Structure formats: structure tokens, C-alpha cells
Amino acid sequence: MVDSAVADAAADVAATNGGETPAPAPSSEAAPAVELDGSALPPPSPPTSVRDVIIIGSGPAAHTAAIYAARAERQPLMFEGMLAAGVAAGGQLTTTTEVENFPGFPGGLSGPELTDRFRAHSIAAGTEILTETVSAVDLAVRPFKVSTEWGGTYFAHALIIATGATARRLDIPGAGETGPEAYWQRGVSACAVCDGAAPTFRDKPLAVIGGGDTAMEEALFLAKYGTSVTVVHRRDELRASKVMQRRALAHPKIRVAYSAGVAAAKGDGSLLQTIVLKDLKSGATTEQPCNGLFFAVGHVPSTSFLGGQVTLDADGYVLTKPGTTRTSVDGVFAAGDVQDKQWRQAVTAAGSGCMAAMELEHYMATLGEQPLEDSAEAKPAQAETMHQ
Numbered sequence: 001m002v003d004s005a006v007a008d009a010a011a012d013v014a015a016t017n018g019g020e021t022p023a024p025a026p027s028s029e030a031a032p033a034v035e036l037d038g039s040a041l042p043p044p045s046p047p048t049s050v051r052d053v054i055i056i057g058s059g060p061a062a063h064t065a066a067i068y069a070a071r072a073e074r075q076p077l078m079f080e081g082m083l084a085a086g087v088a089a090g091g092q093l094t095t096t097t098e099v100e101n102f103p104g105f106p107g108g109l110s111g112p113e114l115t116d117r118f119r120a121h122s123i124a125a126g127t128e129i130l131t132e133t134v135s136a137v138d139l140a141v142r143p144f145k146v147s148t149e150w151g152g153t154y155f156a157h158a159l160i161i162a163t164g165a166t167a168r169r170l171d172i173p174g175a176g177e178t179g180p181e182a183y184w185q186r187g188v189s190a191c192a193v194c195d196g197a198a199p200t201f202r203d204k205p206l207a208v209i210g211g212g213d214t215a216m217e218e219a220l221f222l223a224k225y226g227t228s229v230t231v232v233h234r235r236d237e238l239r240a241s242k243v244m245q246r247r248a249l250a251h252p253k254i255r256v257a258y259s260a261g262v263a264a265a266k267g268d269g270s271l272l273q274t275i276v277l278k279d280l281k282s283g284a285t286t287e288q289p290c291n292g293l294f295f296a297v298g299h300v301p302s303t304s305f306l307g308g309q310v311t312l313d314a315d316g317y318v319l320t321k322p323g324t325t326r327t328s329v330d331g332v333f334a335a336g337d338v339q340d341k342q343w344r345q346a347v348t349a350a351g352s353g354c355m356a357a358m359e360l361e362h363y364m365a366t367l368g369e370q371p372l373e374d375s376a377e378a379k380p381a382q383a384e385t386m387h388q
């Protein structure tokens with residue numbers, strides 16, 4: 001019974017690793033395999049199916065967790081995603097030209113260069129990285145089961161979820177990434193704190209789209225650098241908390257365009273120069289100078305693959321126990337923007353990735369005291385896994 005269960009699990013796992021025929025599981029009763037020339041084959045290697053930890057994601061949180069877990073000899077397996085949630089492996093930083101606030105790089109460096117360094121560091125520490133997107137997890141079984149979009153199935157005692165979030169963008173002509181008039185990252189951004197201090201925005205008229213707390217924060221931040229900040233909001237009153245509204249509205253450089261939208265972003269072919277404001281009540285449009293347009297219309301956390309098995313908040317972010325990266329499921333940790341709707345910076349994501357790997361160590365020590373095979377809780381779940 002146990003042997004066939006192990007064989008089933010081995011088959012399941014081997015089928016995922018390139019879809020090759022699974023090696024048979026070792027069995028004390030099996031006769032040694034014999035080659036045609038009569039010599040005995042080496043015994044088949046035991047299934048390497050169950051990893052200590054699988055890390056899902058590839059931004060600063062995932063790579064920091066991987067570096068720590070690898071150095072703790074957990075041989076982490078990372079799924080970095082294949083354009084998961086529309087973001088390249090490496091995460092949100094791959095979409096930005098210059099990162100100037102990550103410690104250790106006083107001259108700044110490009111987002112892709114920084115993420116390449118994260119990846120190289122993870123691999124050097126001993127992380128195995130697969131460029132696949134995780135499509136589903138099964139957290140009701142132990143070890144946990146992880147399925148990928150390409151049909152792979154993997155098992156691990158613990159998971160670190162670091163799938164990040166994506167900043168919502170608005171489909172405004174001229175604010176995209178392609179075409180002759182496309183000013184994304186050439187004046188248009190989704191992160192004022194990240195990009196607002198860049199020289200191109202200094203002493204220039206700027207605008208923020210949004211009406212919540214984030215929009216107010218971004219406007220206040222940008223007011224330090226720009227000559228003026230127009231908050232463009234589609235309703236006739238702001239959604240932000242009263243205190244944030246008061247702060248923003250009291251600032252001499254900030255004004256709000258209520259019941260308004262941005263109909264177009266225009267530039268000189270190189271950088272953003274103006275925006276077309278549309279009065280949503282009258283339909284009238286006006287053009288105003290603007291060298292920096294910032295979206296503050298929310299983020300979407302990448303959590304759909306969790307299938308509701310981990311407790312999320314109302315906006316879909318993974319809920320972690322305060323001051324930790326522990327989720328509602330024992331052995332599942334969450335780090336980075338997928339569980340953080342407040343700070344959302346590379347360095348805070350990296351910090352929580354470190355926490356997740358260190359909490360993982362404590363968790364694995366607990367498992368060591370009560371091995372999975374002997375655990376009353378683990379037995380039925382493991383049997384279930386093995387029979388899939």
C-alpha cells in the first residue's frame with residue numbers, strides 16, 4: 001500500500017519534470033533490474049518529489065527568501081512565472097527604467113539590471129528556478145501540491161507566496177507602452193514614490209489620477225518636486241480619508257479637478273508634455289501642460305491561483321498574522337506586495353522575503369520534531385496526495 005502510494009507520487013512528480021516516464025519507486029520486494037547484457041542496473045533513485053520549500057514569484061521578496069532558504073540548505077525551488085499576471089519574471093521592477101532607492105547602488109541602476117542581479121544571487125546560493133507560472137495549489141494535502149500552467153505537479157512541505165501585485169493602469173491614448181506616442185515610463189508612471197524624484201519631474205507641472213488615500217499621498221509627495229500637482233478625480237468628491245484630504249487640499253501646490261478624466265497624454269515624441277483633461281459632466285476638454293502623470297488607481301494582487309484556500313482581505317491581498325509572514329494555513333508564508341498594500345517598495349518586499357525564509361526555518365524545525373510520516377494529521381492527507 002505504502003509502496004504503491006510512493007510509486008504513484010513518483011509518477012506524478014516525474015511526469016511533471018518534462019513529462020518523461022517516471023522512474024519506478026524503490027521497493028524492497030522488487031527484483032533488481034537487469035540490462036540486456038546481464039549486468040544489474042544501479043537502483044533507481046528515490047523520488048525527489050517533496051521539496052522543503054517552493055517559492056512562487058520572482059520579485060525582490062521571492063529572491064530574498066530564496067537566498068536565505070538556500071543558505072539554510074533548503075534547496076528551494078522557485079517558480080518565477082512566464083509573464084504571470086502580465087509581468088515578466090523578475091517582477092514589477094522589470095517595468096521601470098531607473099531604481100535609485102535600493103541600498104547599495106548609490107548611482108542607481110535599471111530595474112531589469114537589479115532583478116538580474118537578484119536572480120543571479122539566488123542561483124549562486126543554490127536555488128533551482130523554473131520559468132513556469134503556478135496555476136493552482138492544493139493546501140488541503142500534506143505535502144502541499146503545486147500545479148503549473150504547463151501541466152507540472154510538484155510537492156513541498158512549505159510554500160512561500162511572493163507573487164506580488166500589479167499597479168492598475170488606465171487605457172489612455174498616449175499613456176501606453178507602444179506606438180509613436182507612448183509615454184509610459186517617459187512621463188507616465190504608476191509609482192510616484194519610486195519615480196517622482198527623478199530630474200525630469202523637478203520643477204514641472206504634474207498630475208495624479210485617483211481620489212483615494214494613495215492619490216493624496218502621491219500628490220503630497222510630488223508637491224515636493226513639481227511646480228504644481230493636479231489631482232484628477234472622476235467623482236465630485238474624494239474617496240480619501242478626511243485627514244488625508246485635509247492635508248492634500250491645504251497644500252498650496254495641489255488642486256483637484258473633480259468629475260474629470262484624462263482623455264489623452266501628449267508629448268514631443270520623447271517625453272510627456274501635456275494632458276487633455278475632460279470634464280465628465282459637460283464633455284468639454286482642455287489641454288494643460290504636464291510632464292508627469294501618475295496613476296494612483298489601485299493595485300491587483302496576484303492571488304487567484306490560491307483558489308480561496310488562504311484567507312485574503314476584501315481587496316484580494318493575502319492576510320498575514322501581524323508582524324509575521326504566516327498566513328491562515330500553517331506552513332504557507334506570504335511576502336512582498338502580495339500581502340502589503342501599504343509600503344509596496346522593493347526593499348520592504350525584500351525584507352519580508354527574509355522574514356518568510358526565517359519563519360520557514362522555525363516551521364521546518366517543528367516538522368523535524370514531528371515528522372510528517374508519523375503525524376496523525378499528515379497521514380490521510382499524504383495518502384490522498386499519493387493517489388492522485
Ligand SMILES: Cc1cc2nc3c(=O)[nH]c(=O)nc-3n(C[C@H](O)[C@H](O)[C@H](O)COP(=O)(O)OP(=O)(O)OC[C@H]3O[C@@H](n4cnc5c(N)ncnc54)[C@H](O)[C@@H]3O)c2cc1C
Nearest residue numbers: 057059060061081084091092134164194336337344345346
Ligand atoms: C513602474 C514601477 C516602478 C517601481 N519603482 C520602484 C523603485 O524605484 N523602488 C522601489 O523600491 N520600488 C519600486 N517599485 C515597486 C516595486 O517594484 C515593488 O514593490 C516590488 O517589486 C514588489 O516585489 P514583490 O517581490 O512583492 O513582487 P513583484 O515585483 O510584484 O513580482 C512578483 C512576480 O511574481 C510573478 N507571479 C505572479 N503570479 C505568479 C504565479 N502564479 N506563478 C509564478 N509567478 C507568478 C509575477 O509575474 C512577478 O514577476 C516600482 C513599481 C512599479 C510598477
